[in-house]
Amino acid sequence: MKLVFRFISIFLLFSCLGFAENRVQITSNELTYDVNKRISIFKGDVDAIYDNSTIKSDLMYVYLDDLNKPSKIVCKGNVKIIKDNMTALADNAVFDIKEDILVLEGDVKIWQNKNYLEGDKVTYYNKEKRVEVKNNDKGKVKIIFIPENNQN
Template identity: 35%
Template sequence: MIKRLFLAVALAILAHPALAQQEVQITADLFTVDENTRESVFTGNVVVIHPNVKVWAEKVVAVYGEDGPSDVESFVASGSVRLETDEQNATGDQAVFTPGDQLLRLTGNVQVINASGTIDAGELVVNLATNVSTFTSSGSGGRVTGVFTSQ
């Protein structure tokens, strides 16, 4: 069985204001802040380094509320997204985290790999409030597949 999806928890930590005191390093080719739309946009070879997870993407957009950047409403990474923890790697086309409903969605050619095996799917939805992870097919006749190794 695939171990608990620590990457989801780690990504949630990136966007959770109560844990914002931890150091997060973000590098990109371009960084834009739009006060009118309350968006912080990192584009081009984006790397987010957090003590629990490393994220690579072509673009990361954080939309924040009235309380400023610590009040994250959504966190979207897109363009060949890769999430890496000490325990596992996950890839997909887009990762969206919304703190309001505590859901992390990794979509498009999803693959999660760890020491226990590999799962391929069209979408992974992790409910951080209930610790339930759901893999679904791409919807175009594809299926969720898993290869597990015994330890």
């Protein structure tokens, strides 16, 4: 019975996320759901697949608010996000659902078509359609931009 409750909770959790219109499939080596702390923890070789997107990481934490709706998703270790023609790699990712902000940290690399962006921290403010790229003391950020008509 507890196992069924976990699966139902996970289904409801990801169906509440605005980015998941269709079926969500999550696989991992372990899953812990804590009702009192309002958190689901996926450990080991985590794959979350929904619509045309995939998130991979070593760990994924999904935090719920007081209404049991997802408020934040934290991915740690070997994060890879694939959506359409975009691929992002990072050590860690935090998606603040309420604020609609995605933060990628640690050796961030993003490819979209032939365009490329690199930095230590990339923050995407979805509501504002604004991106900030920063590097710690490792040097400069890097971007390679090829205009659309030259993408061939």
